[in-house]
Amino acid sequence: MDIMREFCTKWWKRIATVDMLFIAVLTLIASLIGSWLKQYPGFKLFGALIIALLIGMIIQFPIRKWYVGASDKRKAGVKDAAGLISNKLLRLGIILLGFKLNLQVLFTQGIKCLPIAAVVVTLTIVVTYWVARKMGVDPMLAILTAGGTGICGAAAVMGLSGSIKVPPEKEQEKDDDVTMAVAIVAIMGTIFALLEIALGPLTGMTQDQLGITAGASLHEIAxxxxxxxxxNAVNIATIMKLSRVLMLVFAAIIIAIWWEKKHSEVAPTGKRSVAFPWFMLGFIGASVIGTFVPFIAAITPQLVDFAYIVLGMAMAALGINVNFKAIAVKGRKPFLASFLVSILLMLFAAGVAVLFF
Structure with missing residues (x-):
């Protein structure tokens, strides 16, 4: 009982602060603006999460000037609040995003897409990581960029970040890498979406083949x-894309184990522990409930909308804490690695589509 009381008191002191309320309101507004803007053609390709991240990056300057000022206490409070929101809400958002996955559709209409998704995701992550490391990119940034390129953009980067455990003094560096990887896959996905839309009709491929290519190669669901x-192949493109989203569960678990063996730093106690992504079990649970429970299935669109609001808050919080200098210094090489592999991914996806559809 004393342990529970101590735990609740500790967390209440972190949550029940003016700084937390201030940052929570700002990130909620940023997320809602992102959700509103995504309906317009100019913003549709970016999606709500990327817009929320950009808003967070922009508002960090007025926050520093007019709210934090010279107060070290407020500076620490804002950093802690934004860090807590980005860390905890991303897990909740990923779990809620599971309601978007209709397992019945995936295992019937999408049965041919699942093995393709497994191969595409595995090859893309391995090749992107290898290319990035050969270019001298740090392991953390390399694997996050690889995951975002191979699976589902920003959501994958954030999901995989929960599988990677770092010492407290490296949390800021990790957050910067997450932000950088999100920005890279957002830009890359937009470039290649426009490229495929322009070149697709010139290839002579059928509508279904073009849809499979888009779903198998493009980064964000949007x-x-x-x-x-x-x-005119939005259904097959979405099924193919969601097949890749399902691979996030397996990728998160495998990367958690791999990271602990290859890159985890020994704690002061001398013990190591795997940052097992338990929230991924929630993601699968939400998928099962959303697929087979009629009442929940009826409100799935609302739950998914709420998931994006929560994830948007996490993205905006990341933007508030981002270190622009670190991004400027470290961003070029992973961007180039993602670009090169995205070309190969598009060609490979097109070849698979022609062969099997």
Missing amino acids: HAVAAGDAF
Whole structure:
């Protein structure tokens, strides 16, 4: 009982602060603005999460000037509040995003897509990581960029970051790498979505083949949907893309184990522990409930909308804490690695689509 009381008191002191309320309100507003703007053509390709991240990056300057000022206490409070929101809400958002996965559709209409997704995700992550490391990119940034490129953009980067455990003094560096990887896959996905929409009709491929190519190669769900819609193949593009999203569960678990063996630093006690992504079990649970429980299935769109609001708050919080200098110094090489592999991914996806569809 005393332990529980101590735990609750500790967390209440972190949560029940003016700084937490201030940052929570700002990130909620940023997320809602992102959700509102994504409906317009100019913002549709970026999606709500990227818009929320950009807003967070912009508002950090007025926050520093007009709220934090010269107060070290407020500076620490803002950093802690934004860090807590980005860390905890990303897990909640990923769990809620599971309601978007209709397992019945994936295992019936998408049965051919699942093995393709497994191969695409595995090859893309391995090759992107290898290329990035050969270019001298740090392991953390390399694996986050690889995951975002191979699976589902920003959501994958954030999901995989929960699988990677770092010492407290390296949390800021990790957050910067997450932000950088998100920015890279957002830009890359937009470039290749526009490229596929422009070149697709010139290839002579069928609508379904173009939809499969989009779903198998583009980074964000928004990118795959936009390209699929342009080809009148939005359903098959979405199924293919969601097959890749499902791979996030397996990738998160495998990367957690791999990271602990290869890169984890020994704690002061001399013990190591795997940052097992337990929230991924929640993601699968939400998928099962959303698929087979009629009442929940009826409100799935609302739950998914709420998931994006929560994830948008996490993204905006990341933006508030981002270190622009670190991004400027470290961003070029992983961007180039993602670009090179995205070209290979698009060609490979097109070849698979022609062979099997």
